[in-house]
Amino acid sequence: MGEEEKLKIPKIKKGTVIDHIDAGYALTIMDVIGLGEKQNLMTIGVNIESKKYKIKDIIKVENIFLTETQMQQIAILAPNATISLIEDYNVIQKINLKLPSIIKKLIKCPNITCISNSEKEPIDSEFTILEEKPLKIQCVYCDRILNLDELVFIKKKSEKPIKQRLEL
Numbered sequence: 001m002g003e004e005e006k007l008k009i010p011k012i013k014k015g016t017v018i019d020h021i022d023a024g025y026a027l028t029i030m031d032v033i034g035l036g037e038k039q040n041l042m043t044i045g046v047n048i049e050s051k052k053y054k055i056k057d058i059i060k061v062e063n064i065f066l067t068e069t070q071m072q073q074i075a076i077l078a079p080n081a082t083i084s085l086i087e088d089y090n091v092i093q094k095i096n097l098k099l100p101s102i103i104k105k106l107i108k109c110p111n112i113t114c115i116s117n118s119e120k121e122p123i124d125s126e127f128t129i130l131e132e133k134p135l136k137i138q139c140v141y142c143d144r145i146l147n148l149d150e151l152v153f154i155k156k157k158s159e160k161p162i163k164q165r166l167e168l
């Protein structure tokens with residue numbers, strides 16, 4: 001309450017709120033997790049005042065629940081973010097994201113000769129975190145170092161949103 005109420009962003013009946021996004025990353029997150037492609041009502045707030053992080057971005061998407069992969073991608077782009085699932089205007093679940101120490105199967109190594117890109121070898125990409133802010137990661141196979149703006153996420157198909165999984 002309080003902080004949230006002051007925002008000029010309407011509450012949503014059902015869907016997902018991605019809050020405490022590092023300021024300036026809302027559009028990148030929308031783009032990377034493909035929220036922009038869906039025809040759902042979406043509200044974005046950028047550079048909103050926040051007690052905890054001074055300024056932040058926030059995304060609200062109606063009728064959409066995220067997949068595990070999308071949450072992991074958001075955790076890499078905005079490790080302070082929180083994800084709230086909304087039903088009937090109430091938060092039914094809140095997830096605090098955290099940058100993992102190893103990033104597996106999520107990011108494509110840009111080095112085409114890297115073994116993780118080999119068609120013959122069933123090796124998944126794997127990166128370790130060198131620096132958290134600004135993000136710098138290193139491929140465990142070829143030692144290539146990547147910055148945040150160089151990340152290319154591996155696309156995964158037909159994955160069920162988290163909420164459906166919770167209902168099982």
Ligand SMILES: [Zn+2]
Pocket residue numbers: 109110111114115116139140141142143144
């Ligand atoms: Zn590599």
